[in-house]
Amino acid sequence: EGVWRLFKLRISAHEDPGKDFWGVSEPLLREISKVLEFPVASMLPPEAFKVVRKSFDARKLQKEPKFVYTVDMDVDKLLNLEPRTWEFISELEQKVGVIESMPHGRFSSDLISIIRNCTKRNETAASTEVFGRNDFSESYKFPNNRKPKVAVVGSGPSGLFASLVLAEFGGDVTLIERGQAVEQRGRDIGALVVRRMLQLESNFCFGEGGAGTWSDGKLVTRIGKNNSSVMAVLETLVHFGAPSSILVDGKPHLGTDRLIPLLRNFRRHLQELGVTIRFGTRVDDLIVEGERVVGVKVSDSGCSSESSSQKLGYDAVFLAVGHSARDTYQMLLSHNVDVVQKDFSVGLRVEHPQELINSIQYSGLAKEVQSGRGKIPVADYKVAEYVDGKDVGTPLNSESIGRSCYSFCMCPGGQVVLTSTNPSELCINGMSFSRRSSRWANAAIVVTVSSKDFEALNFHGPLAGLEFQRAYERRAATLGGGNFVVPVQTVTDFLDSKMSETTIPASSYRLGVKAANLHDLFPAHITEALQHSVLMFDKELPGFVSKNGLLHGVETRTSSPVQITRRSDTWESTSLKGLYPVGEGAGYAGGITSAAVDGMYAGFALAQNLGLYNGSM
């Protein structure tokens, strides 16, 4: 009895109702009956089954691309089958060996309940019962029974989820964001793309929703989709307006057009919980007394004068500032906060016609894609190689060997966008809309770099990686000739180290591209590792090396170049009490979902430290 899970049920792309159908179709029931060795598929009640995962598998080795399902079977709903057929069911566990019950750890299931409950505004009483918030007034130790005051700096996924959890537990939360709310941010990004006006504090990295807003909105994470904290994040997003298919889709994706209204709903909800949100407000400094942070100094981010500066007192400060808050990292060092170097990756963004990627991945089935409106999803790819100098015939420089090289943040049907936060630096990334209907497919091709690489440029100390990023962003700006024009080279010319002709393929990048030799960008060993990897990728994706593939420079902000170290028990900074570094900028997450999960867990940790929550972790 209970719920059993059936894995790896495969339906051919021809039979399946398609990528936008998430229910139990007839072909799926037939496949279930086959796996269960159940004689008559039509006798299985569809309501006994729930699709919990659906993905499209177009691996080349397969004769025919297939949709692959994971399905939960509610055994109780099968009990009214006639006895003879029930015999089959009762023997299932031994027969198929693909069934698993689904245990949840206590904290995980609590997490799901709290997030579910806290996103249903009128049902907070339920979460009160689960988490003993009734004890709140007795357990916290602040004078005059006042609520603990918490500043959350940064409204990216980590800051938003931290604010949500803390506000639910009764904290007095102020969310401080240097950028603008999505409505104004949209106008600022429009001015950038159309008139080349970069607002230093409201752009593709800074503003409501953080770096993840004008993004591809992929929600896949290496933490694993079955992780219950990931599910809690996804369910919360659904509550705020994401389609429920993200709970089932093997590669969930939102797209910028869906993220914007979702963030507006998230904001309203936080405000209804009593969170004060200050957009256009930058944290310039921490106020430290003894070994503890007791507040922050903020200024109107549109204004650089001292007179706009304000001091605000808090019991705790969450630092959820993302990987581009370079001034904030610098400020932390002035307080001797523990910040250490972290390895990350740099490289180029490659763009191919989406049709080419569709045909590489799907062969004859490519026509079914129909610019995102068809039955099967727009094709993506994910490739990774270890650079060992074998297999492609060319001997490699010893410094190239031993690096990982991989595709990163692949955006099918997307566009290349400018993620600079300073006009003298040039860096790029990719975004898309929910339909993924553009003519292009782009992805970063990056290679790992570490302290050895930073030292080679004479960069030392905790911010050496940041200086390394900056050096190549400046070089890319120079190679492009300024004005945010991006230097480009075709994949074939990059392999041959020759300038591309004036007739370079069209690019989705809106601010203009200029032919350049991208070998002039990185040190020779990084270029060589990238060349080697592109050749290896072509073995996996024949056609990847193409004169229609255009490499754009430079991709540097793949993850944070530092870690702001924190204690594993209290989640506080290892050097400053009351400071909670979270999310990607602190070096504890990479991507929208993992940053949200980190913010959520850190929110629980602080709630616990403040005596707002006494559950176990």
Ligand code: FAD
């Ligand atoms: P961020 O989202 O970076 O948020 C930090 C916030 O803090 C910013 O809004 C910033 O303005 C604010 N801030 C910084 N300093 C201060 C200060 N001193 N005072 C006040 N506020 C401050 N990830 C995916 O998983 N899937 C994708 O498809 C994807 N696509 C991307 C596309 C683009 C163009 C970019 C740039 C990133 C993309 N990412 C994607 C990465 C993802 O956006 C980040 O991993 C994620 O947003 C990190 O969340 P965070 O909360 O840690 O930080």
